[in-house]
Amino acid sequence: MKTLTPLTVLLYFSFFGADTFAQVDYEKDIQPIFDASCVSCHGSTSGVNLANYDAVMNSVGDQYGTEIVVPGNPNQSPLVDKIEPSPEIGSRMPQGGPFLSNDEIDLIRNWIAEGANEVAVSNEMISEVPEGFEMIDNYPNPFNPQTIISFTSPVTSAYNLNVYNATGVLIREFSGVTNNPKTxxxxxxxxxxxxxxxxxxxITSGNRSFFLESQKMTLTK
Structure with missing residues (x-):
């Protein structure tokens, strides 16, 4: 069995403790990246504008024909495509470099995966899970290479499911609408x-958003 390093153990408990798992904060974590690397070219009133939250969320990439941020889905967000190596359309941004670091890109991806919110969900909201919403242990676990992640939902709600490796990097993301009573x-x-x-x-139900309990799973090959 693989031995966990102290850093991995620390990260593991950070993920499992709902009160210590803070969401990405747009004003504190994301806007400074745009200000430092992007706004000099994308801060006007025409085209893609990254000068503030509302501008970012309402910007449409002409090359892609869609809004640059798709909440809950970084892989379908043109913004992510343009800042990562080898974009599908055009050249990588910021044009000519220096390019964003992997940590900065991961932060932007995580922000979008969490719903691209302007204000981070508070720890109180994260901990207040309404009755009937519950995680079910994934099965099989350990697994190779497929497993099924399940959770209950008493009402139809939107969901975002994110999977992270032991160092906290987002490696899988899914979104959709819950099936009652189990998704x-x-x-x-x-x-x-x-x-x-x-x-x-x-889970996003009505005007409320909250996280179900984080779980671990083991991939064995």
């Missing part, structure tokens, strides 16, 4: 190495 999401990790992974589910 099942099949996760295939054939391309990933053996190890411990952490998953969590964000």
């Amino acid at each position: 099942q999401v099949q996760v295939n990790m054939n391309d990933l190495p053996s190890g411990i992974y952490i998953y969590r589910v964000k």
Whole structure:
């Protein structure tokens, strides 16, 4: 069995403690990245504007024909495509570099995956899970290479399911609408190495958002 390093153990408990798992904060974590690397070219009133939250969320990428941020789905967000290596359309941004670091890119991806909120969900909101919403242990666990993550929902709600590796990097993301009373999401990790992974589910029901309890799962090959 693989031995966890002290850093991995610390990260593991950070994920499992709902009160210590803070969401990405747009004004504190994301806007400074845009200010430092993007606003000099994308801070006007025309085209893509990254000068503030409202401008970012209402910007449409002409090359893509859609809004640059798709809440809950970084992989479908043109903003992410343009800041990562080898974008599908055009050249990588910031044009000519220096490019964003991997940590900055991961932060932007995580912000979008969490719903691209302007204000981070408070720890109180995260801890207040309404009755009937509950995580179910994934099965099988350990698994190779597929497992099913399940959770209950008494009412139809939107969900975002994120899977992270032991160092906190987002490696899988799913979104959709819950099935009553139980939602099942099949996760295939054939391309990933053996190890411990952490998953969590964000539920949006009406005007409320909250996280279900984070869980760990083990991929063995």
